Structure formats: C-alpha cells, structure tokens
Amino acid sequence: EAGVAQSPRYKIIEKRQSVAFWCNPISGHATLYWYQQILGQGPKLLIQFQNNGVVDDSQLPKDRFSAERLKGVDSTLKIQPAKLEDSAVYLCASSLRQGWGGYTFGSGTRLTVV
C-alpha cells in the first residue's frame, strides 16, 4: 500500500510571497487532515476534510491560509501571503474514517519563510 505522498519536501520563500503544498492520501481514505508542526511543538490541526467537504477548519488562519480537496482525493494547502511565523513542517494525514486516530502521515513539507 502506497503511503501519503506530499510535495515539495522543502520550500524556502520570502515573507509576503505565496506557497502551495500538495497531498495525495492513501487510496480509499475518505478523511484527510492538514497539520502544522512548529519546531519543538506537537502537530496542530489546520483543517479536516471528509471526502471533499470541510469538517473542521476552526484553527485555520483563513485570512492567509486556504485548502481544498477536489474530487475527494488530492488536496492542496496554500498560504498567501506568508509570514515568518508560518515557518513549520506541514503534515498531511489520511484515515479510513473519522474518529479514528490511527492516521497515516506523509513525510511533510518543511517551509522556511525568510
């Protein structure tokens, strides 16, 4: 079984620029999550999708972050404009169903904003 694919692995941008991350979940996994992990902290949920609908985006800074999951499969997370404090690893995860924490995480995208 292929894992959760994320790209790019690394990205360096200047503040106020925009950036996009891509995630391809495990085939058949209806639930997809984007987490932000700042250095020294645990992953923090940004948004949760069930198929192509948003279940929880309460912690997504909507003035600058957006996410979509077209056709209930791949997902993209965008930041526009980026701030220095957005420097973090952005992790995508998927699971077969909601309410089950045994996610499969991707390797993440490490974003550095300079």
Place this chain on the structure above:
Amino acid sequence: DQQVKQNSPSLSVQEGRISILNCDYTNSMFDYFLWYKKYPAEGPTFLISISSIKDKNEDGRFTVFLNKSAKHLSLHIVPSQPGDSAVYFCAYGGQNFVFGPGTRLSVLP
C-alpha cells in the same frame, strides 16, 4: 491553552530497561488516546491507542496505561531498544486529535 502536556522534553534509557513516557490532559470529553512515534525527516507513525473505556492496552513491547481520574496517560516500552530512539507524541480526541509537544527518547546501547 495547551490541552495535552508532556512535561519531559527528553528521556534517556539504557538498552533493555523500561522506558516510561508520560502525558497529562485537561479535557475528559474525548474517546481515544494515542501514541505516535516520529523519526527525523519523517511523518509521525501511529504506535498504539487506548479507548477511554479501558485502562490498559498492550501490543508487544508497548503498553499504554490510562488513569482517567488523574487525567494521565503513560507509555511503557519493555525492553527498550536503540531503534526506539525517536520523538513520542501523545494525542487524544474524537473526530480529530490534539497532540502533545513530544518527548525525545534516547535508548543508549
């Protein structure tokens, strides 16, 4: 408002001995408690879970204990192996999960 605390940022243990990682939480409303393990440059990997209706769950060398009255979760690894060296996150939730800040475990040969 941090809902999940892992008060030990790091822990060193001799190979073959027991590793005990601890986690405290504030909200009693959730259904599942989990432990994840993370190696550098990789995403976290699910390790073991426990339902809120149980107080113990075992899987090979890994045992998770839940003390609901103390709002405390612990992970025991026996015997510890060098390959267990990683960052361990506890998490809890229902529809989605809140993660602690992690404890870095070093198992010394």
